[in-house]
Amino acid sequence: GAVVSQHPSWVICKSGTSVKIECRSLDFQATTMFWYRQFPKQSLMLMATSNEGSKATYEQGVEKDKFLINHASLTLSTLTVTSAHPEDSSFYICSARTTAMWNTEAFFGQGTRLTVV
Amino acid sequence: KNQVEQSPQSLIILEGKNCTLQCNYTVSPFSNLRWYKQDTGRGPVSLTIMTFSENTKSNGRYTATLDADTKQSSLHITASQLSDSASYICVVDRYSGGGADGLTFGKGTHLIIQP
Numbered sequence: 001g002a003v004v005s006q007h008p009s010w011v012i013c014k015s016g017t018s019v020k021i022e023c024r025s026l027d028f029q030a031t032t033m034f035w036y037r038q039f040p041k042q043s044l045m046l047m048a049t050s051n052e053g054s055k056a057t058y059e060q061g062v063e064k065d066k067f068l069i070n071h072a073s074l075t076l077s078t079l080t081v082t083s084a085h086p087e088d089s090s091f092y093i094c095s096a097r098t099t100a101m102w103n104t105e106a107f108f109g110q111g112t113r114l115t116v117v
Numbered sequence: 118k119n120q121v122e123q124s125p126q127s128l129i130i131l132e133g134k135n136c137t138l139q140c141n142y143t144v145s146p147f148s149n150l151r152w153y154k155q156d157t158g159r160g161p162v163s164l165t166i167m168t169f170s171e172n173t174k175s176n177g178r179y180t181a182t183l184d185a186d187t188k189q190s191s192l193h194i195t196a197s198q199l200s201d202s203a204s205y206i207c208v209v210d211r212y213s214g215g216g217a218d219g220l221t222f223g224k225g226t227h228l229i230i231q232p
Contacts (some may be wrong), residue, residue, distance in 0.1 A: 006160070034220075043121075043206070043222040044161070093160050106220065108153075108160035 004026045004096050006109030013084055013116055016041045021079045023094030029074035030096035034106070035067075038091040052079045084116045120222035121145040123207050125176065129229045134197055138226045140190040140207030148219065151208040152181050152192045161206055164192070194228075200232045 003026040013019050023033055031052050036044040048069050049057045056069035077096075081088055090110040093111045121142045130136050153161035165174045165181040173182045178201075178210070179191045194201055204225035210221045211219040228232070 004160075011191075041224070041227075042226045045222075091158070095160075105163060105166065108122070108162070111158065111160045113158065 001027075002096075002105070002107045004030075004094065004107045004109045006094055006112055008112060009110060010113040011115070013114070015085055016083055018080055018082045019084055019114060020113075022082075023074045023077045023079070023085055023095075023096070023109050025107070026095045028096075030077075031074060033071060033077040033094055033096045035069060035077075035079050036093045036095070038093060038111075044093060047079075070099055081114065084114070086116045088115055107109045119211065119221045121207055121209050121221050123153070123205075123223040123226050125226060126224070129231060130197055130231050132197060132199055132232050134224070135193065135195050136197060138168075138179075138192045138194075138205050138207075138228070140223060141194070142207070142221070144187050144188075144207045144209040144213060144221050145210050146211050147185065148189075148210045150181075150183055150190050151210065151220075152190075153206040153208060154177070155204045155205070155206055160194040167201070197230045199230050199232060204228070204230075 006023045007022045022070050033050045033116045034045045037047050038044045046059050047062045050069045050071040052071045052072045052074050071077040094108045095105050124139045127232045128189040128215040151166045152164040164179050166178050167174050169185050171202045183190045204227050207223040209221045
């Protein structure tokens, strides 16, 4: 199947700093990418939908000024956690679909474990 | 409210044994149902995708079933192996028609295979 690469796989940062997470589709063009957050023993929670060349759509309760999403090309989306705090510590996962149709396969990145100290 | 409920929450079985995981959903409208395997600290990997008209689909030792009338699905694992230890997530996709993601995730069943 298609490959979605996420980087870094883990990161530790100090409270108040910003962290950027990259999500790349390696062998297909992704018009739409999705960012999720997953807390221990919980299901994946959608944070935002990122469409190439346009602004991201954020889910209710997700601060768009804190979680900056950029989808400047068909193979790369980035999530920047700004002014990170310990409560932002979580597992962040991206996924990409090959087209804008909603019954296509969704491929997930390997996830990024963020720890804010 | 669109929900996906999975049972059991966790399961421990001996290597070589079979097991069945359950998924009930209330998502509407319905487009397809997916089963994913998620290893600890990794992203989910797709096992099967079934549309409304499909009752069963296999992927190696994994067999998924779907009853769209009762809104139930199951994932059967045959001859379990140690590498099957993971969380298995049931995901239901609805046709949103707009720009938002239509996936509703279950919390997963944490499966442990013991030697």
